[in-house]
Amino acid sequence: MIERDLAHRLRHAASQHPAVTLTGPRQSGKSTLCRTLFPSHAYVNLEAPDARDFALDDPRAFLDRFEGGVILDEIQRTPALPSYLQVLIDEDPRPGRWILTGSQNLALLESVSQSLAGRSAVLHLLPLARDEVIRFDAYPATLDETLVAGGYPRIFDQGLDPADWLGSYVATYVERDVRTITNVGDLVAFRRFVELCAGRTGQLLNYSSLAADAGVTQPTAKSWLGVLEASFLVHRLPPFHANLRKRLVKQPKLHFYDSGLVCWLLGIRSPDHLRAHPLRGAIFESWVVSELVKHSLNRGEPARLAFYRDRDGVEADIVIETPDRICTIEVKSASTPSTSLLDGIARVRARLEATGKPIETTVVYGGDELQERSKGTLIPWRQVAERDWS
Structure with a gap:
């Protein structure tokens, strides 16, 4: 298996916090990543009925077995377990002892936020960028x-x-x-x-x-x-x-x-x-949005993305606002570079100038050549990950 971009952040989080919670969709590689990074930890998949029944029936005895650390996979299947973990972490706050994974975002994060606030770092692993x-x-x-x-x-x-x-x-x-x-x-x-x-x-x-x-x-x-x-x-x-x-x-x-x-x-x-x-164009747009979300999460940062559309039909598929600038991104599936691809996004720039911030105008398109034009920048789809959007 390849090295995942989140690996560095996950290692660092485990060196700083008693617990790390890794969420993401099923089959995004959470278990593989955790078992690769923490090979000395025990591993328990709480999807297994016998393991889940043990954790539900006698949570204290279940957790007491893992003095050297454990990866608890699909932790949302035992929603009460984080409450028992809280006691153990307060008694022994060694970093990186508890690695929790789950594939149901709302249920898992609610359980962690209630029981492990301040004790567990929370990271998200999406499918491959x-x-x-x-x-x-x-x-x-x-x-x-x-x-x-x-x-x-x-x-x-x-x-x-x-x-x-x-x-x-x-x-x-x-x-x-x-x-x-x-x-x-x-x-x-x-x-x-x-x-x-x-x-x-x-x-x-x-x-x-x-x-x-x-x-x-x-x-x-x-x-x-x-x-x-x-x-x-x-x-x-x-x-x-x-x-x-x-x-x-x-x-x-x-x-x-x-x-x-x-x-x-x-x-x-x-x-x-x-x-x-x-x-095809809408699917490509979702792919670009997802790529930007993945790269933010892999850096351990929230994805602060939005889109612009007003009642006049002026729109930008993606807007990234930072303290000192606004980056506007339009997504076009066309493979041939052309200044006309920048026409729509240029209208957005005129609207956003009222914010007083510098405006960057970019189009991610389906071609292969990076081009700087007077109206903005044409970015090939392959280079989405190479640009520092933050």
């Missing part, structure tokens, strides 16, 4: 191949067909994991809901439209979307807000973390199929 994917001997070379393959490590580590693996992943997620997060009575309807969400990646989130298309109520649609967020499948990108005397949209945008999963849910099984698909 592009600069991690290219560390494998065989990796997708073109943009369309990259989008269809996605970033789940096992696909590249074992040379699997993305469509076959992702099909099994979705089936396992819908049939098993959803039941452990919430009481979804109709799994067929829920799967249809997930597919409808895939068709809305990179678009404004309209709950009434989504609920109507899925044949469920708006509260159900919001609850099910929360399930997808808790599972690290989707996230909501907030709109940019500033005192600009402009009427800005208030709805968030919906994005999937993994482009390969979106492609599979939309029935896209090959790069050739994607190349002619009407949602």
Whole structure:
């Protein structure tokens, strides 16, 4: 297995804190990373019924066995365990003794925040970023191949067909994991809901439209979307807000973390199929957003991304605001560099100049050549990871 970008942050956190909590979607590589970095720790997978029953029935005796440190995988399966860990950590605060992993964000973080506040560092491991994917001997070379393959490590580590693996992943997620997060009575309807969400990646989130298309109520649609967020499948990108005397949209945008999963849910099984698909641009936009989120999290920083859109239709797909500047990013799937690609983002620059901050204008596009133009910078898709967006 390759070295993950988060490895340095995880080692450092374990040297400073008694516990480290690593969250992320299933199959993002959490267990592999932890077992690689902490080979002397014991390992317990709480998905195993016998281990889980022991931890639930006699948590003190269960934890007392791990004097030398332990990796507790899928800790959300035993939500009371962090409360018992709190006592042990207060008695013996040696750093790096407890490594916790979990794949259900909301349940796990609520348990950790209540019981292990100030005792556990919290890190997030998403599927592979592009600069991690290219560390494998065989990796997708073109943009369309990259989008269809996605970033789940096992696909590249074992040379699997993305469509076959992702099909099994979705089936396992819908049939098993959803039941452990919430009481979804109709799994067929829920799967249809997930597919409808895939068709809305990179678009404004309209709950009434989504609920109507899925044949469920708006509260159900919001609850099910929360399930997808808790599972690290989707996230909501907030709109940019500033005192600009402009009427800005208030709805968030919906994005999937993994482009390969979106492609599979939309029935896209090959790069050739994607190349002619009407949602190719939206899938590419979600991929770029996900890359920026991954690189922020791998540095141990929150991803402070937003998008700009006002009632006049002026928009930027991504806005990154720092104390001293604002970076605006438009995503274009076209492979040929052209000044016209910068026309839309240049309009956003004019609107944001009222903030008084310097504005950087960039377009990430599907081509291969970095170009500096008078209106801004054209950045090839392969170089997204190489730029310091912070």
